[in-house]
Amino acid sequence: MRKFTKHVLQVVTLFAALITLNSCDGSDSGFNDDFDHHNYPPFYVSDDHRTAVLNGTIDSNSLSQFNQMIDDNPEIDTIEFDQAPGSADDDVNVQIGRKIRSLNLNTHIVDGGIIASGAVDLFLAGRNRTRGFNTFVGVHAWADSDGNQATDYSPNSSVHDFYINYYLNIGMGSQLANDFYFFSINAADADDLHFMTEGEIDLYRIFTN
Numbered sequence: 001m002r003k004f005t006k007h008v009l010q011v012v013t014l015f016a017a018l019i020t021l022n023s024c025d026g027s028d029s030g031f032n033d034d035f036d037h038h039n040y041p042p043f044y045v046s047d048d049h050r051t052a053v054l055n056g057t058i059d060s061n062s063l064s065q066f067n068q069m070i071d072d073n074p075e076i077d078t079i080e081f082d083q084a085p086g087s088a089d090d091d092v093n094v095q096i097g098r099k100i101r102s103l104n105l106n107t108h109i110v111d112g113g114i115i116a117s118g119a120v121d122l123f124l125a126g127r128n129r130t131r132g133f134n135t136f137v138g139v140h141a142w143a144d145s146d147g148n149q150a151t152d153y154s155p156n157s158s159v160h161d162f163y164i165n166y167y168l169n170i171g172m173g174s175q176l177a178n179d180f181y182f183f184s185i186n187a188a189d190a191d192d193l194h195f196m197t198e199g200e201i202d203l204y205r206i207f208t209n
Contacts, residue, residue, distance in 0.1 A: 040069040049073045053080045058087040078106040086117025093118040094166045097125035101170040109135040125170040137196045140188035150185035180204045
């Protein structure tokens with residue numbers, strides 16, 4: 001099976017630059033002192049065990065960490081996103097996203113939070129999707145294991161089904177799933193990043209309120 005990736009490592013420089021700008025304007029982009037060290041990297045669980053924070057990159061170990069976190073903390077009802085540059089393993093990423101949706105968890109971007117690449121896909125799995133102040137949403141194309149980008153394939157190619165089917169699985173309607181997917185792969189190359197405008201955020205229903 002062809003392996004897809006959204007090249008999280010190639011956009012780290014862009015992402016880090018934006019984090020630096022964010023931290024300069026006084027927004028809270030670090031760990032919140034209200035959170036203890038219930039550690040399931042890259043997830044961290046709150047003192048009241050009702051909220052988990054995602055701060056970091058999803059990798060091949062993240063699904064087992066997520067499952068253990070939910071088993072240990074069944075009261076969790078919200079996943080908060082702080083600095084989330086994406087996924088190094090898109091298969092794992094979509095599995096976590098499907099679990100977020102099946103568990104009816106909410107997703108929220110904290111003040112000063114940034115989601116990009118695969119983290120956007122993960123965020124979209126939330127039943128209710130909200131944000132704090134000064135947040136950013138970054139999208140771009142995927143590339144496959146042969147070095148081809150999403151836009152190198154015909155729009156009718158079955159290679160696009162991996163992501164479109166995921167969007168359908170997490171509750172998007174067929175038209176929105178297709179529209180958002182093709183918007184995202186055309187917004188920026190795999191080694192670049194496009195931060196969505198407010199108009200784009202509204203058009204593609206990134207947030208539920």
